[in-house]
Every structure is written in structure tokens, then in C-alpha cells.
Amino acid sequence: MIRKLGLIFAAVLIATLEIRGLAQESLSTIQVKVRLVEVNATVLDHKGIFVDGLRPDNFQILENGQPQRISTFESNVDALSCAILLDTTGSMREALPSVKNAVVKLIDQLEPQDSVAIFTFDRQLTVRQDFTSDKNAAKRAVLRTRAEGSTALFDAISEASEELAKRRGKKALIVFTDGDDNSSQLTAHGAAAHAQRLGIPLYAIAEGEATQSAALGKLLNELSERTGGVAYRVKKTDEIEQVFAAIASDLRHLYLISYKPTDSREDGKWRKIDIVVNGVQNYRLRAKQGYFPD
Numbered sequence: 001m002i003r004k005l006g007l008i009f010a011a012v013l014i015a016t017l018e019i020r021g022l023a024q025e026s027l028s029t030i031q032v033k034v035r036l037v038e039v040n041a042t043v044l045d046h047k048g049i050f051v052d053g054l055r056p057d058n059f060q061i062l063e064n065g066q067p068q069r070i071s072t073f074e075s076n077v078d079a080l081s082c083a084i085l086l087d088t089t090g091s092m093r094e095a096l097p098s099v100k101n102a103v104v105k106l107i108d109q110l111e112p113q114d115s116v117a118i119f120t121f122d123r124q125l126t127v128r129q130d131f132t133s134d135k136n137a138a139k140r141a142v143l144r145t146r147a148e149g150s151t152a153l154f155d156a157i158s159e160a161s162e163e164l165a166k167r168r169g170k171k172a173l174i175v176f177t178d179g180d181d182n183s184s185q186l187t188a189h190g191a192a193a194h195a196q197r198l199g200i201p202l203y204a205i206a207e208g209e210a211t212q213s214a215a216l217g218k219l220l221n222e223l224s225e226r227t228g229g230v231a232y233r234v235k236k237t238d239e240i241e242q243v244f245a246a247i248a249s250d251l252r253h254l255y256l257i258s259y260k261p262t263d264s265r266e267d268g269k270w271r272k273i274d275i276v277v278n279g280v281q282n283y284r285l286r287a288k289q290g291y292f293p294d
Helices: 002-033 096-109 135-143 153-165 188-198 208-212 214-227 237-251
Strands: 037-044 059-063 066-068 070-074 080-087 115-121 125-132 170-177 202-207 231-234 255-259 271-277 284-287
Touching: 037 059, 037 170, 037 271, 059 070, 059 255, 080 096, 080 125, 080 153, 096 135, 096 237, 115 135, 115 153, 125 135, 125 153, 153 170, 153 188, 170 237, 188 214, 202 208, 202 214, 202 237, 208 214, 214 231, 231 237, 271 284
Parallel strands: 080 115, 080 170, 170 202, 202 231
Antiparallel strands: 037 255, 037 284, 059 066, 059 271, 070 255, 115 125
């Protein structure tokens, strides 16, 4: 009798575990299929001063004109993942010391909970420091960089963006280059489409020869504007530190709004995003303008 009860108990236990396993698998499948659209946004008032302390009910988000329900919200005080992508091609030898100093100061201005990664590029992308909250490790990675090689800017932006997109929460990509692309496999159009798809705010800094290319300037301006970032042109080496300081200030005021689109079709067509900020008069908003669903 005892043996029979033991066998019955074992059978019930196995069945229970199997049901739980199936339920867990089913739950995991549902979670994978749900698409969440993330929008990093910065709000400024009519004087150009950052507006902090806003709540989810201050924001109304529309996709193709249809209201969307906000799923998650992170304020300007929540943690940020920042990827810094530096041109280390041969032409950077003169400007690189100033760039290093400026990046080190930017890292010092990040909050303790923020993570930073250091990427460099010449003919290919190199991870100098993966995402870390250890600011000293990130600064050491910056100071170890050297200048050599040709410029594969478009490939580097694409690859660094992909790495950054894997991070949860608020994100920003900072790119510094002093030359036009002469080595990428990816075209300017391909780089633009990829950056728009990911929608991570791009802060682009062009210096030296990069400021002489009208096509490159137009591309960086468009990418920054459409993703909610800012593009800068540096004419003098001593302006580099000022630009990085401005970006560091900007990063402290990012919001993250995410939603599950009411239109779940994966048709690959452009989805326009509009954000209305309630309670702030004559505001100016920087955020990605839309996305292509995969």
C-alpha cells in the first residue's frame, strides 16, 4: 500500500512539473513575440532649458496618428547606457589627445549607475571596453587608443548601434570622426536605414576633413535629427571639449518611453511617431521620428 501511494505521488509530481514546464515555455513564447517600441526623448522649454521631472501622464504618444498606451517609462534620473565611438584613423593623430581628454571628462560627468562602452574604428570596429559602470576602466580604455588606418565610419556606426541596442533602458551613441568614409562595406544609405531602424539617439561630432564633406555633413545631420540626437561641426581643436561637455549635459536629461504598438503587423513600412508633452508650453522635443517594423 505504501509503495502504491509512493508511485501515485511520484506520478502526480512528474505531471505537475511537466505542466509547469509547458506553462513556462508558453509564457516565454508569448514574451518573445511581443514587440516593444522604445523612444528616447529630450524636452526643452521655449528658452532652450531642459525640462526634468516629467511623469508618464505628461506624455501622449501617437503611431501613424493612433494613440498608444505607454508600457514603461524612465525619467531623466534613471540609468543610461552610453556607447562612445571614436575615429582612430591615421588622420586623427593631431586631434586625438584633445578628444581623449574631452571623453575622459564626459565619463566623469556620468552618474554612478550609468554604463559606458568605448569603441574605436579605423578599417574595422574594435571594442576597447565593453559596457561597464567602472568609470576608471572606461577612462583607461580611452587613454590607450592610438591613431592608424583608414576610415570605415558607416560600418562602425552600424555595428556599435547593434551592440548598444542589446542594452535595456535609456541609450545614446556618441560618434567622433575627422574623416569621410573610405573603407566601409555599408553604404551611406544603408547606414542611415539601419540607424533609423534602431532609433538610438546619435550625437555626431565632425572635425577636420569630415567637416569638408557636404554629403557626410548632411548624413550626420539627418541621422541625429531623426534619432533625437544632435550633430556638431568642430572647426578648432579647442572646441572639442566644449562639445563633449554639451553632450554630457544633454545625456542627463533623457527620458525613455516605450509602448506596444496597437498595429502589430510586421509589414516593414515606416511608422511615424509623434509625441505630445502636456503641461509644458512652447516646448521643443527631440526624439526619433519613427521606425521600420522588422
